[in-house]
Amino acid sequence: MDKVSAWYGEKLAIQEIVLDFEEHAVTGIIGPSGCGKSTLIRCLNRMHETIPKARVEGQVLLDGQDIYGLPAVSVRRRIGMVFQKPNPFPTMSIYENVAAGLRLNGERDRKKLDQAVLDSLKQAALWEEVKDSLDKSGASLSGGQQQRLCIARALAVRPEVLLMDEPCSALDPIATAKIEDLIFDLKKDYTLVIVTHNMQQAARVAETTAFMYLGKVVEVNNTRELFERPRESLTESYITGRFG
Amino acid sequence: MPEAAERKALQKGMQKLNENMVTLAELSELAIRKAVDGLTRMDPEIAQEVFTLDEEVYGLQLEIEKTCVELLALHAPVARDLRTITTSLKITTDLDRIGRYAKDMGEITLQFGAVGQRMDPGLARIREMADRSIQMVDTAIDAFVHRDADSVRNIIEVDDAVDQLNDENFKDIVQRMKEGRLEIETGARYLLVNRYFERIADHAVNIGLRVVYMVTGDWLPRIRAADRAKRREARKSGTAP
Numbered sequence: 001m002d003k004v005s006a007w008y009g010e011k012l013a014i015q016e017i018v019l020d021f022e023e024h025a026v027t028g029i030i031g032p033s034g035c036g037k038s039t040l041i042r043c044l045n046r047m048h049e050t051i052p053k054a055r056v057e058g059q060v061l062l063d064g065q066d067i068y069g070l071p072a073v074s075v076r077r078r079i080g081m082v083f084q085k086p087n088p089f090p091t092m093s094i095y096e097n098v099a100a101g102l103r104l105n106g107e108r109d110r111k112k113l114d115q116a117v118l119d120s121l122k123q124a125a126l127w128e129e130v131k132d133s134l135d136k137s138g139a140s141l142s143g144g145q146q147q148r149l150c151i152a153r154a155l156a157v158r159p160e161v162l163l164m165d166e167p168c169s170a171l172d173p174i175a176t177a178k179i180e181d182l183i184f185d186l187k188k189d190y191t192l193v194i195v196t197h198n199m200q201q202a203a204r205v206a207e208t209t210a211f212m213y214l215g216k217v218v219e220v221n222n223t224r225e226l227f228e229r230p231r232e233s234l235t236e237s238y239i240t241g242r243f244g
Numbered sequence: 245m246p247e248a249a250e251r252k253a254l255q256k257g258m259q260k261l262n263e264n265m266v267t268l269a270e271l272s273e274l275a276i277r278k279a280v281d282g283l284t285r286m287d288p289e290i291a292q293e294v295f296t297l298d299e300e301v302y303g304l305q306l307e308i309e310k311t312c313v314e315l316l317a318l319h320a321p322v323a324r325d326l327r328t329i330t331t332s333l334k335i336t337t338d339l340d341r342i343g344r345y346a347k348d349m350g351e352i353t354l355q356f357g358a359v360g361q362r363m364d365p366g367l368a369r370i371r372e373m374a375d376r377s378i379q380m381v382d383t384a385i386d387a388f389v390h391r392d393a394d395s396v397r398n399i400i401e402v403d404d405a406v407d408q409l410n411d412e413n414f415k416d417i418v419q420r421m422k423e424g425r426l427e428i429e430t431g432a433r434y435l436l437v438n439r440y441f442e443r444i445a446d447h448a449v450n451i452g453l454r455v456v457y458m459v460t461g462d463w464l465p466r467i468r469a470a471d472r473a474k475r476r477e478a479r480k481s482g483t484a485p
Contacts, residue, residue: 200320227322229461239322241251 004058006039006048013039014215016058021161026183026192028206028223030199032238036215037195041163044193045079046072062160077105080154084166086146088138088153094121095134097149101157116156123189124152125182144175151182155190162186164194168201180205199239203227211235254319258328261311265332268304269385271297272339275346276381276444280374282353283437284363291350291357298350301343305336324458331458335388338447338454342381345440352433364426369413370438376406377441380448387452393459396452400464403449404472410442 001019005012014036021027029037042048043056046067059066067075088097098117099107107113117134121127126148130141138149147167154162164183168176183192183205196202202209202223209223211232219232230236237243275297282290312333315321321329356363380402387396417434420426426434453464467475 199322203322228326230323236323240325241254 001040001043002059002061004040004043004056004060006036006043006056007054008039008051009053012215014043014212017217019210019217019220021191021193022208023191024187024189025207026187026194026205028202028209029193029195029212030197030202030209030239031212032243033197035212037212038165039215040212041081041165041193041195044161044163045076045081047076047081077101077157078159079161079163080157080159081163081165082147082150082154082167084169086143086150086170088141088146088149090137090139092138093135094130094138094141094149097138098152098156101153105157117152120152120156123155123186124148125178125185126152142175144171144178147171147175147179148182151179151186155186159190161191161193164192166195166197169197176201199227211238213238254315254321254325257311257315257319258325261308261315261329261332264304264308264311265335266389268301268308268336268339269388271301271304272342272346273378273381273385275301275343276349276378279346279349279353280371280378283349283356284371286353286357286362288354288357291353294346294350298343298347301340305340308332308336327458327461331454334454335451338450342444342447345444348440349437352437355433356430364430364434367413367417367434369409369416370434370441373406373409373413373438373441376402376409377445377448380406380445381451384448384451384455387455388458391455391459393456393462396455397464399449399452400467400472403445406442406445410438413438 001017004014004017006014017040019027019040029040031037039048044060044067046056048054048056049072056068060068062075062078067079089100092100095117098120099113102113102116107116118127121130126145129145130136130149138146141149147170151162151167168179171179180201183194186192194202194206206223208220209226210220211218211226211230211234213234219226219230219235221231221235225231226235227239230239275294278290278297279294281287282294312329315325315329319325380399383402384396384399387393414435417426417431417438421428421431449466453466456462456464
């Protein structure tokens with residue numbers, strides 16, 4: 001991200017953010033509510049501009065190309081996103097949920113779709129649990145399974161980057177652990193950016209962590225360094241709970 | 245960010261930890277001071293007081309360990325809180341060891357006392373060794389209490405002087421034993437006392453280095469005395485890289 005600012009109408013939400021995301025690694029973004037974490041991550045795949053009166057300035061470079069100079073649909077195919085609350089398409093089967101992105105991109109070949117669904121569900125560590133019930137509704141799954149289904153759906157179109165906006169905040173500790181294990185495995189093939197309220201989660205899964213406050217990035221650091229000996233006193237105050 | 249209630253519980257736990265650590269440090273230092281006093285006067289009553297203090301030190305060390313584990317398990321502390329807890333866990337071992345050396349000296353006091361032995365006035369350098377070691381412990385503990393990293397950054401250098409004194413004392417005691425001016429059994433005990441002070445100074449160094457980490461997050465390397473001496477020589481002769 002190079003000097004990215006984003007507004008909701010007149011309100012400036014994030015200001016001149018400069019941030020690099022390491023390839024095949026997990027970058028965690030932490031900060032108090034309203035600091036601009038979700039806005040930042042939504043700028044990374046042009047989701048921010050889908051909100052009325054919202055606008056973005058600056059550049060987001062993917063392989064040297066500014067994504068704001070590319071068609072938004074192709075950007076979102078290359079940069080997938082998983083949201084806080086699992087949102088499978090409620091009327092679709094598990095199979096159709098995973099295949100939905102590919103179908104929207106014009107894929108009709110059943111064999112290719114079958115293979116993509118199989119690969120994506122396996123990558124999302126859900127295959128063993130749903131292989132005998134692919135025709136069941138996605139909404140029939142547990143919360144943790146639904147979130148992994150959404151991850152499988154995002155993976156099916158073979159993105160390069162996966163954005164996760166508080167992917168575990170609605171999940172119990174066991175489901176959370178499964179998603180975190182999944183994040184660990186996924187970084188072999190994808191670049192991941194995760195927004196989280198849970199600092200311990202950032203500490204567990206991210207190689208690099210950025211701390212945001214009032215729309216700005218206060219500190220970006222190796223995760224261990226940030227949690228063991230933060231450079232900025234504001235970061236220390238926040239992570240130790242001595243804030244405000 | 246931790247929730248408010250969780251934060252209060254952590255604050256309270258950290259306060260308790262700090263109070264116990266300060267008490268532990270004071271008890272350890274008192275034990276070693278009393279041990280030296282007992283040895284100088286060959287007073288078995290003071291030696292008994294040292295034994296009691298050592299038991300107190302050990303008991304408090306266990307309590308501090310439990311507090312640290314509880315804080316780690318329940319609050320997942322980070323940054324300064326994390327460094328304070330892990331430092332406390334490490335320092336308690338050093339303070340316990342200092343208390344144990346005090347106890348060992350108390351036992352030697354009883355052994356000397358049983359045969360009516362007086363402290364050999366020719367061994368004034370053991371007293372100097374004691375003074376310097378206790379001064380180092382005092383500095384390290386003071387740095388912990390006041391969160392003062394600067395005062396202990398060079399504590400390794402101070403330890404070099406104690407190591408040198410240890411070597412000199414060792415040679416002197418052995419020489420006296422060889423010449424028959426000191427009984428073998430008595431001399432062996434003096435050698436042990438000398439060694440205890442040298443080790444106490446090493447524990448003071450450990451505490452000092454940990455305090456630097458706790459306050460600043462910096463890991464200072466522990467370089468062996470021989471290597472430090474080589475570096476000093478190289479600097480003097482202008483051959484340092």
